Amino acid sequence: LGLPGIRYMLEASKDLPIDVHIMTPSCVPATHLETSGATISPQDTEEIFSWKRVLGLGEVMNYPGVINLDPDMVAKLRVARGRPIDGHAPGLSGEDLWAYVISGPQTDHECTTLSEAQEKLRAGMHILIREGTTARNLDALLPLLTPATAPFVHFCTDDCHPETLTQDGHIDGIIKSAIARGVDPELAIPSATIHTARAYGLTDTGAIAPGYRANLVVLSDLQSMHVDKVFTSGRLVAEGGRTVVDLPTHADQQVRGSVNVGGSPLSFAVPDQGGEARVISVKMDQVVTGEMRVVPRVEDGLVASDTGRDIIKIAVVERHHATGNIGLGLVHGFSLKDGALASSVAHDSHNIIVVGANDSDMEAAVRAIIETDGGQVVVRDRKVLAQLPLPLAGLMSDLALPEAAKMGEELRKAATSLGCSLPSPFMTLSFLALPVIPVLKLTDRGLVNVDRFEFVPLFTGGGEDG
Known part of the structure; x- marks a missing residue:
């Protein structure tokens, strides 16, 4: 949907009892090899950066474009200078990785092996250990998290089905899994809170201290990570697994009616050409x-x-x-x-x-x-x-x-x-x-x-x- 879709997400989330920030999409479309619903230009990117609650540039997936100095990709990275820039560099190594990092991306959540994560960490990147519905990299990457590396190692889910959220939780579930695998709670929790906030430029979030926003999660213990209460800006918003405040609703007609296949017949016929x-x-x-x-x-x-x-x-x-x-x-x-x-x-x-x-x-x-x-x-x-x-x-x-x-x-x-x-x-x-x-x-x-x-x-x- 392009800019209208981003505006809708910001509007629909502005009065929720949680803080919602976004990273502006960097690759719409992701590549020239597909047909997307919209295009977001460097000029659009600059406009989005003027909107509230936009932190930086999201997942720079077109890593070949970055390495080969694609003009559109270079322009977006230039506009994003000084802001957090999320990376996406599966398997990237050596000089290609260096060229990518020099261009601006600061994080990566695509690591699947410890050696890959270690190389990217040495290159100066923040590593987000991914544990979602399908992509599960926690076991492979958890040894990366040490007292020395903790400020640069965080957790993410990437993609989660609703049933995963209800059964396993979100970041809280990953922290619980890390602790169950022997990680000290005093190491795992800061990686998911203050260190992540720092990585994204949120200097008033992530700690219980003077000058920080009173965004608090009250746990029953540090092993089960069972959440008893949640406070946002000092206000109780959830207790006992239920929201205790009214939630706003927003008009959504502008994001409906997006499927446009037309009247063309749907044929999946593939003529045999012989061989493999x-x-x-x-x-x-x-x-x-x-x-x-x-x-x-x-x-x-x-x-x-x-x-x-x-x-x-x-x-x-x-x-x-x-x-x-x-x-x-x-x-x-x-x-x-x-x-x-x-x-x-x-x-x-x-x-x-x-x-x-x-x-x-x-x-x-x-x-x-x-x-x-x-x-x-x-x-x-x-x-x-x-x-x-x-x-x-x-x-x-x-x-x-x-x-x-x-x-x-x-x-x-x-x-x-x-x-x-x-x-x-x-x-x-x-x-x-x-x-x-x-x-x-x-x-x-x-x-x-x-x-x-x-x-x-x-x-x-x-x-x-x-």
Whole structure:
């Protein structure tokens, strides 16, 4: 939605009993390899910085653009000088990492190994240890947190399903997990509070001391991290797990009606070209993917899902401008035996992404998303088994958290009933369209080799690189 969407988020959050700050999006679109709903220019970025509660520049995902001095990316970084700048540099190392850091990004939450995090820490970056619904890096990265490194090591969830929030909590849940793994509470809690506040320039937040805002969390003990009370600016806002103040409502018509596929037919037909095809290989509990090469199953001259080998079709349908773009590919790792899963949450351009054991159910799943103006759905035999509508920009629910979490759990169970083995299939699905996390991803414009930052054909054509 571009600037109107950011304005809505600031307006909708301004009177809440919590402090909500934002980082202005740096990469809309994330790359030139996909179709986004809007574009945010360097001039737009400068305007957003004049708005209240905007701290800095968000997640600079286009790291190839930074390293290769893309003019648009350089202009945004220049505008953001002197402000916090979030990074995104999965696997970046050596001179490429140095060039990236020199350009301005100060944090990274994409580390998956201790050695990667240590190198980035030595390069001067703050490391956010990520523990979300799908990407779980706490066990691998926790040794990074020591008394010497604590001011530069923080926690984040990145992406969380509603049911994860209700079951495991948010940052409090990560602190609890860190303590359970032997980290001293006096080390874990400051990493999540005052050190994080300092990293983002919030000098009056994060400590109980004179001159600091009275934003307080009262815990029953330091092991369970059970929250008894929450105060914001000295005002009791939550007690016993319930909000004790009235919450404001805001008009949201400007962020509805975002799904625009048009009248083009939805075809997922892939003509066989002979030989091997590239397959996106899903990795458990990670957002990075691999690349497999297999001879696909073919029926009547068309590539078909092969549930016996766990190789099924995947498609990304452009939903912002009715271009008719449909990117087509194959994916391994869902273990889907029947039906289809679809979602309008597909980072970061958020087109409709769908996987399925057959074209008919894939088409029905996409149609169901269109009918609810965004959402997530499980379909079998063209019938909806479970669905979570997301009518706000096709990304957010207008339901209360417990209700959204219940529907999210029903989605997971429905996916499991189709044979899906992934613990969080919709979170995994949402990252398969993000062409800034290696290795192989799919956008509405086609397959992308992220390491080479270019489109690659589905069929290899027999060549080494295809």
